Amino acid sequence: MAGLLYISYQGMNLPIHFHTPEALQDWEQFTFRPDDIIVVTYPKSGTNWMLEIVPLVLSGGDPSLVNSVATWDRSPTVGCVQNPTKDMENLPTPRIFTTHYLYNVLPKSFYQVKPKVIYVMRNPKDVLISAYYYYESVDYHANPGPLKEFWHKFLEGEVPYCSWFDHMKGWLNMEDKSHILYVAYEEMIQDLPQVVRRIAEFLEKPLEKEQIDRIADRCLFKNMKNNKLPSTFDHSKFFRKGIAGDWKNHLSEEDAQYFDSVYKEKMKDIDFKFIWG
Template sequence: MTEAELYTLYKGVFLPSSLHPPQSLKYYEDFTFRPDDILIVTYPKSGTTWMQEIVPLIISGGDPASVETLPNWDRVPWLEEHRACVLNLEQRPSPRMFTTHFRNNMMPPSFFEVKPKVIYIMRNPKDVLTSSFHYFGTTSFLVKPGPQSDFLHKFLNGEVMFGSWFDHVKGWLNAEDKERIMYISYEEMIMDLKDSVARIAEFLERSLDVAVVEKIADRCLFKKMKQNNMSNYSLVPTEYMDQTKSKFLRKGVAGDWKNQLTGAEAEHFDAVYKDKMKDVTYKFVWD
């Protein structure tokens, strides 16, 4: 099926229509934040599920109850998706934890008024492309990726769900109130998960013993998350996501793009990246 059949064009970006009906987008636009809310922000396939595991464990002081009993889409729900409308988020005790894939300029008015804390996760876009290519092929609500060369072209032009990776990252890097935003990369988390957990806890003003930090980091290892049915999307019916084609939690590594892209495709990607990111001063781990 085509973009016109499966997607809604919302504020210039494609959204899967089945997950983002008009009433859920209206709910998002009218949502009222609290100052102590925690918002996980990512471009898709950049470490969202990982952070949806880490943050609740930090907030609970290492108690695994929520990550063992609640699917991640209820535990730390996407505010723009239809599910948010039925979870009574207004009744949840503080600090509430949410997720969004939206750009900074797509945030609702309350976000800019209240200024909740944001954890923004970035990932090497070539790995984002690789992960997206496999993921798109498993779902019924996304346009099939087609040949890799075609998908590469769409990805670089922002003609995929949630639009351009470049616009998403640059928009959040240029956001105001940076003292309320923690920037962290997927690659940093892979290199030193314990340090990453400790830094996230500090940002969230949670004082955790070293032993608790180690316990959380150990529980959030990829191989353990892959076994957690509340996090590995095994609860999603096959008609929506067929994980026999590719697991949602596939490899959890950095640099898999080297096994996916041809030399010419990687060179083309690098050229586009260099041009689109030429004015960005932030130092990414993968540069």
């Protein structure tokens, strides 16, 4: 990893643009509350998509908050230099956070109070392609180089944050799964109203069918990409195609078979039925 762009932290390569040593030290002392909500993803797995849905579910479909407050202000990234813990203490309840961190590197309070977690996962071959184009487009990540080289690094975990496999296995192997909801990116594409319904039930926020349909319509990927969000940051970099299976346009059959062989070996001990097969 490019040394000037990343900081090594408990098995992760974090972009120093967002995660400084001081911010990480501050974060380690953070205290979660039982009614907190944490959206957890591996990068490029639908983070901002879910961060649009959750506050709309909590508001019953009222878009006032998402129309007036930028995503990273209403749902701050944990351990991020832009989000001092003292500021996060004052967020209205229930607080919404987001993280790409491994399961075993959260503050002690997380394991003690067990806040609600929504874990969004995506076919790793599509994650690979989305990450490749994203890292090419921003200056706070190292250029990924040729795709052929990047996907080998991806399989070995030599990429920003951490290995996709380690991330998945950590969050899927939680001992107490009573406070986590697993959602697949592919589910969101196939039947978004059903996903909204599941999230509402998980967050114990009863919604009428009309509210669910309104939230789902606003959060269809084609609409999300065109939403005018309150931010000076170029939000479009986080949205590309929003489809499943784009990897087929980039990986040869031989490459895909090799990827699948590595996947099968690394995930052999995971007892979880993934929607992508």
